[in-house]
Amino acid sequence: SHETIFRHIEAGRIDGLRIDHIDGLADPLGYARALQAAIGPGFYVVVEKIxxxxxxxxxxxxxxxxxxxxLNQLDGILVDQGKRAEIRKLYESRTQFDEPYKFMLRAAKAEILEISFASELEVMTxxxxxxxxxxxRTRDFSVNAIRRALIEIIARFPTYRSYLPGDLDExxxxxxxxxxxxxxxxxxxRWSALPDRSVHDFAADAMLGxxxxxxxxxxxxxxxLRFRRRFQQLTGPVMAKSLEDTLFYRFAELLALNEVGGDPGEYGLxxxxxxxxxxARARDWPNAMITTATHDTKRGEDARSxxxxxxxxxxxxxxAWDTWTNLAQPHLxxxxxxxxxxANDQWMFLQAILGAWPLELLEADDPAAIEDFRNRLDAYAEKALRESKRRSSWVNVDEEYEGAVHTLFGGLIAPGS
Structure with missing residues (x-):
């Protein structure tokens, strides 16, 4: 595949490259250098780095x-930070969803690590x-203690990954x-349940040479080195799966902030x-891309706005929420x-409806347009419920719960409703 790309670049058919998922590579820096050596220097390359x-x-x-x-900075500047406490109080009081965001992220990462990445965790352990x-001095560390320490470290890793060198020179x-x-x-x-927490330090020593x-x-x-490489290639997928594909469908305080590369816990800037x-961007990366929507974003610019x-x-x-609950009650x-x-799922669905409501339906009922919109909502709800893994999932589908959501939409998203 690289040979084909290089051939098209040499022929002048390609002016730039977008490298997806660069954090999944064992050596992102080495790859970037090798790529420029093959097609550059100075060829336009941007990386999908969160x-x-x-x-x-x-x-x-x-x-x-x-x-x-x-994208998230542009969204962030449009958030009224001064009214965050009111939004938070409203969300918590109406949904009873009051766990701190950072706690929910750590819990989601531990959950995903043990379920979706169990084999990778076992190999690394x-x-x-x-x-x-x-x-x-360390042979008494049990397999269970090592596994638990790695789960706790990865759950609290603050970024998608680190970039340690390919040698053991500290x-x-x-x-x-x-x-x-x-x-x-x-x-x-600090928060470990393990009686001997020196196993965490041992893991750090292994990573840091x-x-x-x-x-x-x-x-x-x-x-x-293999352990270090596997650790670095695992933290990114765990973060992505836990945040973008799980927590973004659980935590719904202000849904526009649940975006790729975003952190709803920051609540704007x-x-x-x-x-x-x-x-800083103009100084350090003047030729980087400016993005407002891609194939991976959860919503388009208009819906987020x-x-x-x-x-x-x-x-x-x-x-609006109180009106919604009154209208929804007969259809629950x-x-x-x-x-x-x-209530938490309803909070998410109401925002989804507000963000995506077709402009043509603001003027008059159009049965065909309403049916099309309801079908879109049904598809969105199915994905959202299964990604959240709270009441349904792709592995264990709760048809009764999902059916209740479709019933709700059928009652509310209808001509004359």
């Missing part, structure tokens, strides 16, 4: 990111156990990677911070003595 708040793109030989960072067994490790790993380990130890591999009876350096970010406006009008939003289904869908 930057968490405060994270900067590493100095790779690329033009910058594909722009998800800018096996590698670290082999390293531990080579030293009398001096080659960048300060940023030391900070990322040590911070995650410190937080994991602090384990002595010289002399007979010492750990195999190739096993340590002020003008001073926004301008500082743009100045509508929903961002809710941050400015919490009182009107409260009235009772399952196990509880009306469904539950």
């Amino acid at each position: 930057l968490e708040p405060g994270e900067r793109l590493r100095p790779w030989p690329v033009a910058g990111t594909t722009g998800y960072d800018v 096996s590698d670290l156990k082999a390293v531990a067994d080579a030293d009398r 001096s080659d490790v960048e300060d940023e990677d030391i900070r990322l790993i040590e911070t995650a380990v410190k937080k994991a130890k 602090r384990i002595d591999v010289t002399g007979p009876g010492r750990p195999d350096p190739e096993v340590i 002020d003008a001073e911070h926004f301008h500082a970010l743009q100045a 509508r929903l961002l406006a809710l941050s400015e009008i919490p009182q009107d939003w409260a009235i 289904t009772v399952i196990d003595k509880e009306p469904v869908p539950d």
